[in-house]
Amino acid sequence: MxxxxxxxxxxxxxxxxxxxxxxxxxxxxxxxxxxxxxxxxxxxxxxxxxxxxxxxxxxxxxxxxxxxxxxxxxxxxxxxxxxxxxxxxxxxxxxxxxxxxxxxxxxxxxxxxxxxxxxxxxxxxxGDIHAITSANNALAAFIDNHLHQGNALNIDPRRITWKRALDINDRALREVTIGLGGPAQGVPRQDGFDITVASEIMAVLCLATSLEDLKERLSLMVVGYTYQKEPVMVRDLGVEGALALLLKDxxxxxxxxxxxxxxxxxxxxxxxxxxxxxxxxxxxxxxxxxxxxxxxxxxxxxxxxxxxxxxxxxxxxxxxxxxxxxxxxxxxxxxxxxxxxxxxxxxxxxxxxxxxxxxxxxxxxxxxxxxxxxxxxxxxxxxxxxxxxxxxxxxxxxxxxxxxxxxxxxxxxxxxxxxxxxxxxxxRPKDFVRLYDETDSVEEKLRTIVQKVYGGADIQLTDAAQKQLAELKKFGWDELPICMAKTQYSLSDQPKLLGRPEGFTITVREIMPKLGAGFLVCLTGDIMTMPGLPKQPAALKMDVGADGKAIGLF
CATH class of the missing domain: 3.40.50.300 (P-loop containing nucleotide triphosphate hydrolases)
Incomplete structure (x- = not known):
């Protein structure tokens, strides 16, 4: 065998x-x-x-x-x-x-x-990832309950950026509508799901140095914006302690x-x-x-x-x-x-x-x-x-x-x-150096990554990304490291360009502030924060025997 x-x-x-x-x-x-x-x-x-x-x-x-x-x-x-x-x-x-x-x-x-x-x-x-899923979705529930109970923070339902999460690839949940069924069911709005490992709570847990640091990072997460386009953070909802409690183990x-x-x-x-x-x-x-x-x-x-x-x-x-x-x-x-x-x-x-x-x-x-x-x-x-x-x-x-x-x-x-x-x-002695400083402009940091790490020529920001960048600068969030969301298959943002492509431009279509994690996520290409399953998922070969042992798990 x-x-x-x-x-x-x-x-x-x-x-x-x-x-x-x-x-x-x-x-x-x-x-x-x-x-x-x-x-x-x-x-x-x-x-x-x-x-x-x-x-x-x-x-x-x-x-x-x-x-x-x-x-x-x-x-x-x-x-x-x-x-x-x-x-x-x-x-x-x-x-x-x-x-x-x-x-x-x-x-x-x-x-x-x-x-x-x-x-x-x-x-x-x-159960770590399940705990992160629970904390992520608890926060989503707190946000929607706040809307339902009178919306004291004046949150604009159209500008809520926090999504729900699930630890399975499920493309059907990328865009959903919630709160239907009348006033008792909450405030209707568009929502969506990320896969749990794309949740900012995962990044926060992975970069925190203590429970107190974890709680502070959770409090800084941006969940949306008011009707006046001012940011709303977890600390405004007052639930960072509850989230940290769910994550303590x-x-x-x-x-x-x-x-x-x-x-x-x-x-x-x-x-x-x-x-x-x-x-x-x-x-x-x-x-x-x-x-x-x-x-x-x-x-x-x-x-x-x-x-x-x-x-x-x-x-x-x-x-x-x-x-x-x-x-x-x-x-x-x-x-x-x-x-x-x-x-x-x-x-x-x-x-x-x-x-x-x-x-x-x-x-x-x-x-x-x-x-x-x-x-x-x-x-x-x-x-x-x-x-x-x-x-x-x-x-x-x-x-x-x-x-x-x-x-x-x-x-x-x-x-x-x-x-x-x-x-x-x-x-051997090292002369370690990082390729950009946090104080560099967002455009400079992006250009450094594209040119020095990817071997590309330049960057291009969509109109939406440029608008988001202006907001980042307005709120003083631009002096953070960059977390590029890019295809893994190519040095470029085009998955089929294998080898070492040259002269390409990376298009940044969205910039999302992750203040709890302490970085800016820059979405490129067609990267999705909720992947889909393939035509023949690996799950089709999986089973469990009468003795409780796994079958077909790789």
């Missing part, structure tokens, strides 16, 4: 979570167990740390349907570092049910480089383990194409208190997740990565070189050569931040010597370090070469 991620995970022998906590230096009083194999960490009860561990960021080339295995490499690298007797933890995002049931799959790695219990993590886990990081018993923290899960794409700041900082090396990832390619990690997450946390890994595969490079998915098994080193431009741009992006990246070449059995030679020839000419990895099949052992290169890079 062929191995699958699920079968490997089910056959793995997990250690009791108390033993994992002991390995990580977490005292028993700081551990809140959710069964035998997962737990919450009460950060306030951890012993003080003299020094914080170093951070290794794993990112990738622009993703393709061929897959890159970024989460798998992240887990495998952590296990490899453990085999080299490093004090290490891995920190990942929580999966969202929408992509799990839809098309993307899970977020626990794969093969013998997985985080366990895989089924729990990919489904309901410890979800705010605590989750402790689990890899197949090889490496302690892992999985917490928070904002999308990288419509949000900032990083696990929670408190999870990363907690891991740094407990380990000398923390391996973490940022969503999709370096143009999205890594850029936001540098400009949003690490800026808020006042740190920077000590090493960066860029994951690539021969298969994905061939797709960037013009080969369709059905022909990827056929040898084609010329297509690899053409597709190398995408990897080259992501390497260039990381170098602009003052960090020399290490490329993890995630190997597949169909890769030929000639195809691999194209990559190594390019790497030698460009002075890029490349390590072949095979962590899916071999676990940490398959990542030892990568781990050794990462350790070397971690020790």
């Amino acid at each position: 062929a191995f699958t991620d699920l079968s490997i995970a089910m056959d793995a022998k997990m250690l009791p979570i108390q033993e994992i906590a002991e390995r990580a230096g977490i005292p028993g009083e700081a551990l809140e167990q959710y069964g035998n194999y997962k737990a919450k960490i009460n950060v306030d009860l951890l012993p003080p740390a003299e020094n914080l561990g170093k951070v290794v960021l794993v990112t990738a080339i622009s993703p393709t349907p061929a897959g890159e295995g970024k989460s798998t490499v992240t887990v495998g690298l952590a296990d490899a570092l453990k085999q080299l007797e490093e004090s290490v933890m891995v920190a990942l995002r929580e999966p969202s049910l929408g992509p799990v049931m839809g098309v993307k799959g899970g977020a626990t790695g794969g093969g013998f480089a997985q985080v366990l219990p895989m089924e729990d993590i990919n489904l309901h886990f410890t 979800a705010f605590k990081p989750n402790l689990v383990q890899t197949i090889e018993g490496t302690p892992a923290i999985i917490h928070g899960g904002p999308f990288a194409n419509i949000a900032h794409g990083c696990n929670s700041l408190i999870a990363t900082q907690t891991a740094r208190r407990l380990a000398d090396v923390v391996v973490t990832e940022a969503g999709f390619g370096a143009d999205l997740g890594a850029e936001k990690f540098m400009h949003i997450k690490s800026r808020k946390g006042d740190f920077h990565p000590d090493a960066v890994v860029v994951v690539a595969t021969v298969r994905a490079l061939k797709m960037h070189g013009g080969i369709v998915k059905t022909e990827l098994a056929e040898a084609n080193h010329e297509a690899v050569r053409r597709g190398m431009v995408n990897l080259a741009k992501h390497v260039d992006t990381i170098r602009q931040f003052g960090i020399e990246p290490v490329v993890a070449l995630n190997r597949f059995v169909t890769d030929t010597d000639a195809e691999l030679a194209e990559i190594f020839s390019w790497a030698e000419a460009e002075g890029v370090q490349v390590a072949l990895t095979n962590v899916w099949e071999q676990g940490g052992k398959g990542g030892l070469e990568l781990a050794k290169l990462v350790l070397q890079e971690m020790e």
Whole structure:
């Protein structure tokens, strides 16, 4: 029988979570167990740390349907570092049910480089995302109740910006009408749903540093505008305390383990194409208190997740990565070189050569931040010597370090070469620099991202975006980092422009202030904050056996 991620995970022998906590230096009083194999960490009860561990960021080339295995490499690298007797933890995002049931799959790695219990993590886990859904929709209910009870704040129902949320892909809920049925049912108005991981509450939870900071950030969230076009915030409704109460347990990081018993923290899960794409700041900082090396990832390619990690997450946390890994595969490079998915098994080193431009741009992006990246070449059995030679020839000419990895099949052992290169890079002095200052104008920040990170020519703001920008400046909200909502498949805002397009213009169609999160979301292209399901959702292959075990979960 062929191995699958699920079968490997089910056959793995997990250690009791108390033993994992002991390995990580977490005292028993700081551990809140959710069964035998997962737990919450009460950060306030951890012993003080003299020094914080170093951070290794794993990112990738622009993703393709061929897959890159970024989460798998992240887990495998952590296990490899453990085999080299490093004090290490891995920190990942929580999966969202929408992509799990839809098309993307899970977020626990794969093969013998997985985080366990895989089924729990990919489904309901410890309920964090459900708590965020509840808080999001509680706020929506408070807003509509305020309208119904007399609207003392003079909120304009046409200018309410807060949407409801659901943790599943459901395109039918993008635009809805609520409050129908007469005066007793509330005030009729147009509304809509975002997927939960696109909610500002998810971003707030992932960037807050304490419960008090969480409450303050919640209070700053803008929910709409008055008839006089003045902003209305959560603090005006007076419900930030109630929202924080709903989130108090979800705010605590989750402790689990890899197949090889490496302690892992999985917490928070904002999308990288419509949000900032990083696990929670408190999870990363907690891991740094407990380990000398923390391996973490940022969503999709370096143009999205890594850029936001540098400009949003690490800026808020006042740190920077000590090493960066860029994951690539021969298969994905061939797709960037013009080969369709059905022909990827056929040898084609010329297509690899053409597709190398995408990897080259992501390497260039990381170098602009003052960090020399290490490329993890995630190997597949169909890769030929000639195809691999194209990559190594390019790497030698460009002075890029490349390590072949095979962590899916071999676990940490398959990542030892990568781990050794990462350790070397971690020790090199860094001249880290962010590409823009928060005080730069919004147009300058956008232009910097487009030109330096995407390799494009310029930006264009629609009339609607220009009007919103004028409002941002009026309220003094323009000195915030930018969170670009852009397709993950291309460096441009056009999903089918693969490789390394040049001379393109990015059109910003909407700018949404997220004051609680502390950034401005700039929507480009046709990015939706509520995705849809594919024609054949992954859910069609899922089932549960009489013994309660999952079937068809990847």
